[in-house]
Amino acid sequence: MTTRRQFLQTSTLLGALGTTAPGLLASPAAHNGARVVSTWDFGVGANQAAWKVLAAGGSALDAVEAGARWAESELCNSTVGHCGNPDRDGVLSLDASIMSGDGRCGSVAAIVDILHPITVARAVMEKTPHVMLVGEGAQQFAIQQGHERRNLLTPAAEKAWREWLKTEHYAPQINAERRGIPGDKDNHDTLGMIAIDHKGEMAGACATSGMAFKMHGRVGDSPIIGAGLYVDNEVGAATASGMGEEMIRNAASFLVVELMRQGRSPAEACREAIQRVVRKRPEASRTLQVCFLAMNRSGEVGAYALHRGFVYAVCDSSKQDALLESVSVYTSTQA
DSSP states (O other), rough: OOOHHHHHHHHHHHHTTGGGGGTOOOOOOGSSSSSEEESSSHHHHHHHHHHHHHTTTHHHHHHHHHHHHHHHTTOBBBGGGGGGGOTTTTEEEEEEEEETTSOOOEEEEEEESOOOOOHHHHHHHSSSSSSSEHHHHHHHHHHTTTTOOOOOOHHHHHHHHHHTTTOOOOOOTTTTHHOSSSOOOOOOOEEEEEEEOTSOEEEEEEEEEOOOTTTOOOOOOOTSSSTTEEETTTTTTEEEEEEEEHHHHHHHHHHHHHHTTTOHHHHHHHHHHHHHHHHHGGGGTOOOOOOEEETTOOOOOOOOOOEOOOOOEHHHHHHHEEEEEEEEOOOSSOO
């Protein structure tokens, strides 16, 4: 069992690795080009959709919306979009947020039967005086904006839910699906995206179906600005994945950006934010996964995770499908 002191020693040691650590990626030369980064292996596909926009000279905001739309409709994943697992009542609800580097932002939470929550979130940002709409109100607004209402629950997701009902056992495991553990799947693989365009403008987006078999009405960090996503053109941007409640408790993505504002590199800021999470709830650190991905205004990228297994995708003019493994505090897949 790793003690808190061992955790801090490990963090210090890994932090001392500096630019040689795999959680740190150098910035584009003189920042002449655009770049987009996303969480998890499916971030490769999301990045490619976003890159089509950036390569054509489009904005970072348009790029992250395109990437998130790809994940919501083209990806079939149990934690993001139309193939997501439902809550304990068998209802598939989706969350999304989008933020521009100038501070504009919008989000929707617990929205049902709408294929592209990310586009609804952008409409909240651009067409209303609000930041967040939830539940029936979010759905009503989406329909008013021309979105079609449709049942998104797939037969596979419904089957998984009915199988879960036999025991109603809820105990998410760290990177369970990636480790081949039967039963509860890894159910917090949020898509988080950050982009910088050729003008140096930044934007970010999150999309998720939330935790499988969650309590009806539960909302995680992804649609909450400052928790799952935060973007500031003056500094940089950060996004999070893992147990959303921990991100909310610590205003985690905002924290990462503020640490970069104080002079930390993206990787250093991510590491320090994880230390904050563990200091507050050390008893939970063995079973929770917490991951951060950040990029500063120069295009330098960094990531850090509590447990091994977090990967992130990078796309720019020199690399179209790079997938990197993040540095983690705990190097074993066993907590």
